[in-house]
Amino acid sequence: MPADLRAAAEAHANRNGRVYLKHLPAFAREVLWRRFEDALLPLDSAGKLGVVFFQFAPWVAPRDEAVEQIESIRRRLPQYTIAVEFRNRGWFADRQAEATLGLLRRQRLVHVAMEEPQGFASRVLTVVDVTGPVAYVRFHGRNRAMWNARTETTGGRFDYWYERADLDEWVPRIQWRDSQSPETCVLFNLSNTNNDDQGPRNARVLAVALADAGSGERIARRDAVLALAQQPPLVWPLPYPVYDL
Numbered sequence: 001m002p003a004d005l006r007a008a009a010e011a012h013a014n015r016n017g018r019v020y021l022k023h024l025p026a027f028a029r030e031v032l033w034r035r036f037e038d039a040l041l042p043l044d045s046a047g048k049l050g051v052v053f054f055q056f057a058p059w060v061a062p063r064d065e066a067v068e069q070i071e072s073i074r075r076r077l078p079q080y081t082i083a084v085e086f087r088n089r090g091w092f093a094d095r096q097a098e099a100t101l102g103l104l105r106r107q108r109l110v111h112v113a114m115e116e117p118q119g120f121a122s123r124v125l126t127v128v129d130v131t132g133p134v135a136y137v138r139f140h141g142r143n144r145a146m147w148n149a150r151t152e153t154t155g156g157r158f159d160y161w162y163e164r165a166d167l168d169e170w171v172p173r174i175q176w177r178d179s180q181s182p183e184t185c186v187l188f189n190l191s192n193t194n195n196d197d198q199g200p201r202n203a204r205v206l207a208v209a210l211a212d213a214g215s216g217e218r219i220a221r222r223d224a225v226l227a228l229a230q231q232p233p234l235v236w237p238l239p240y241p242v243y244d245l
Contacts, residue, residue, distance in 0.1 A: 022069075031075055040080065048228065050133055051083045051110060051185060057086045062096055067103060074107040083136050083185075085112035092125040098234035113177070115169045115170065116140040117147045135184040136176035139202065158189040162202045164209060171213045 003072035009028065021029055039074065043049035046160065054073060060066050073082055084090070084104060091100045104111050114124055142162030152198045178184040188199035 010149065014096045022065075026164060037077065040077070043078065050081070051136065051195060052080045053083045053112075055182070056087060056091075057087045060086075061088050062091050062100065070103065072110070073185035074109065079112060081133055081135065083110035083112050083132070085114065085138060086124060092127050097125070097127060101127070101129055101131055108132055110134045112136045112138050113140075113173075114138050114140060117142045117144045119144070120147060128177060130177055130180040131138070133182065135174075137170070137174060137184075137186045138178065139186070139188045139206075141189060149200075159198070160202075161198065162205055164205055167202075167206045167209045171209050174210065182195050 009024060014020075021032070024032070040049060040052065049061070056066065056070075067073075070084065073084075086100070090096060101111065103109075111129055112129055113126055113136065114187060115126065115137065139162070141162070143157060143160045146156045146159065152237070157197045174184065174186060186203070188202045188206075190199040
């Protein structure tokens with residue numbers, strides 16, 4: 001929190017010390033939005049800004065207040081490509097799924113499809129659909145043992161080395177989404193600090209799977225391998241087979 005707004009924020013913190021945007025005074029919300037927009041502008045002007053990602057936490061259910069918040073993002077950031085990830089399963093439960101996808105389409109927002117462990121009541125359904133100018137998939141891993149564990153950080157929850165068989169399941173889904181959109185973005189969660197190169201290495205396995213399936217340069221090299229080039233040098237030996245592009 002910026003120093004000049006800290007006092008206003010602390011005055012509206014809950015009993016756990018957390019501060020939510022909706023609880024701040026109107027002037028503080030406006031200042032934060034303007035500074036966020038100012039931070040995005042240099043990247044956008046340089047042609048280096050891809051997608052602006054918003055994640056809505058598990059406690060954000062499909063209510064009118066949340067819908068208004070989503071609509072306000074488009075009003076505040078009209079020139080950007082906005083992606084939305086819902087962590088509350090209610091957004092895609094039964095008939096609500098159609099309403100959620102309709103909301104995203106009307107607001108020209110990108111739906112983020114998620115890969116995560118199966119078999120949990122809190123799991124968000126994987127909806128493979130394209131609602132905006134980018135097809136977006138985010139891989140969180142399949143670490144069932146840690147998914148709902150209470151830990152100091154979230155890193156352990158995403159500690160997962162994908163097997164080729166895991167990712168082969170996603171190849172036709174990604175291919176279909178790619179056919180529906182001029183651009184495809186596939187992201188592996190990088191929150192696991194115990195294995196800094198885990199995300200890029202998982203991305204490489206998927207890149208090979210896509211290439212083997214005939215997806216060619218467009219997906220396999222451009223989207224997945226770009227993540228590898230921006231990461232620190234790999235640490236050897238690796239705990240699984242290496243797939244060389």
